[in-house]
């Protein structure tokens with residue numbers, strides 16, 4: 001099987017989708033000539049032309065708002081927000097416009113757009129370029145939310161996002177772009193909205209998504225050496241949320257831990273933890289533990305940056321104590 | 325300093341040379357494995373904007389900058405050691421390693437903060453102008469930003485309010501022709517940016533950044549006007565000599581264009597002007613350059629020798645000292661696992 005990077009899988013997904021569906025246009029800063037700040041759209045302009053890879057000025061509210069209008073009138077735009085942190089500039093267009101149009105207008109029209117962006121730590125990029133803001137999205141009814149952890153999912157989830165009737169926020173992780181895996185993209189993907197069980201074990205369930213899946217799997221390997229077998233669930237999409245898969249495994253195993261890079265308070269992990277506690281209460285042998293980002297901004301100092309978010313080591317350490 | 329004449333131009337030259345040498349040293353941080361920031365934006369070629377405008381600011385004046393702001397802060401009198409240490413993410417830096425290159429600030433020098441959000445620092449000067457007017461501080465607040473921010477709506481909301489309320493504010497666009505790989509004419513139909521400011525009722529001036537004295541003269545008038553209640557806008561036309569950030573090799577522009585652009589060098593221009601006018605000798609300027617080189621070399625050693633911030637410092641300054649601090653995730657987990665739930 002050929003090895004491919006997460007970045008290349010994303011590019012392939014855009015390329016293939018644009019070939020199949022001529023209504024797809026990509027709109028954003030540096031997406032055309034430059035090929036994307038992280039190279040995801042590199043050279044696509046040569047294949048699909050500048051009419052479909054549309055470079056914009058630095059005007060985030062208008063970029064997302066333009067995508068909303070285009071999606072209402074026949075196009076399927078992929079709007080790129082270079083960093084998820086820039087949601088701050090454009091949240092109105094996303095949360096008040098894109099997310100609510102179908103509902104406010106009584107179901108007359110939807111907004112079939114994809115907002116592609118990237119988040120997370122790992123590049124010492126500081127407080128305004130390193131956040132994990134998926135909770136903002138998950139907290140906004142009307143938006144779908146996909147966060148791929150693997151190379152295959154980078155491809156398939158993006159392809160699937162580009163067939164959805166409603167706005168999808170698609171969050172990549174900046175530390176995963178260069179990650180390489182052997183993949184066969186012609187394999188049947190898991191359906192949209194279905195979580196993947198990346199590892200099966202009987203002692204503990206780790207529920208997570210995006211880069212923390214990689215860390216959780218590393219932690220699970222370390223735990224296995226100590227005789228602890230973990231199940232690792234990769235949620236893939238946070239909206240829709242596949243709670244059935246979580247329930248099945250938590251009820252089977254009785255101990256659960258939720259891992260998220262986003263800040264702990266009112267974060268995605270908080271929601272998952274609440275749901276597991278409510279719905280699986282009778283099966284739990286321990287409180288559900290959240291391992292999440294500290295409730296602080298991200299520092300540029302590498303030490304503070306790394307110390308403020310979960311790592312494989314911390315996941316393993318907490319898991320071990322949960323089993324003790 | 326060993327300069328013979330105490331001319332204004334010599335001072336401006338010294339400021340610009342310090343900026344350039346400082347930024348040339350920034351690359352060495354990487355070589356020595358010291359730089360925390362993956363994102364470093366050099367203002368080489370743009371030094372006249374920082375030197376010319378800051379020369380006209382008074383001690384009580386304040387400012388914000390964009391992500392390419394090392395030079396502005398240096399021109400304002402920053403300690404290059406503490407700046408370099410901040411870029412390296414060290415405890416001894418201006419922001420104790422939390423901010424880095426793109427988030428440096430120093431209230432003592434009126435630096436209300438650099439910003440990694442394009443346009444993000446602009447409206448704060450309207451607020452500073454409001455404080456100045458209300459509290460009678462006699463201060464002007466200056467926003468420095470790039471041509472890229474000329475397409476952010478927040479700039480126009482800010483200009484409009486500053487003009488409406490007659491605030492002592494100056495908006496300075498450092499027009500280096502590019503926002504990342506996008507040339508200004510690929511970002512807008514009308515690149516006569518001063519017209520936009522005048523449309524909102526501000527003074528609007530465009531100046532060639534090759535000659536730092538022209539920049540300073542324009543800034544003097546605009547700052548005087550602003551202090552008297554008429555806000556202004558200045559666009560300084562320069563050329564971004566290098567890539568957008570460290571890793572960018574500028575494949576989107578022709579080498580011939582870069583060669584031509586780099587001829588527009590405000591540091592060399594000022595140097596030649598000093599020598600030609602007989603104000604300074606070449607030997608005196610060489611000596612000054614060496615002095616500056618030594619000063620900036622020392623910033624690297626200082627940074628290498630400085631400590632990384634202690635891990636526990638991550639919880640400091642989320643809120644004010646004395647206010648409740650966030651509980652660490654680890655502490656929470658410890659309590660939950662120990663069943664000491666309070």
Ligand SMILES: Cc1ncc(C[n+]2csc(CCOP(=O)(O)OP(=O)(O)O)c2C)c(N)n1
Pocket residue numbers: 029058060082086089365390391392440441442443469470471472473474500502503504564568
């Ligand atoms: C709101 C926002 N959008 C996009 C970016 C990414 N970005 C950082 S710098 C930059 C170009 C800015 O160009 P300009 O304002 O001309 O400043 P210069 O880099 O040329 O100094 C872009 C697009 C950002 N940091 N913030």
Ligand SMILES: [Mg+2]
Pocket residue numbers: 470471472498499500501502503504
């Ligand atoms: Mg620029």
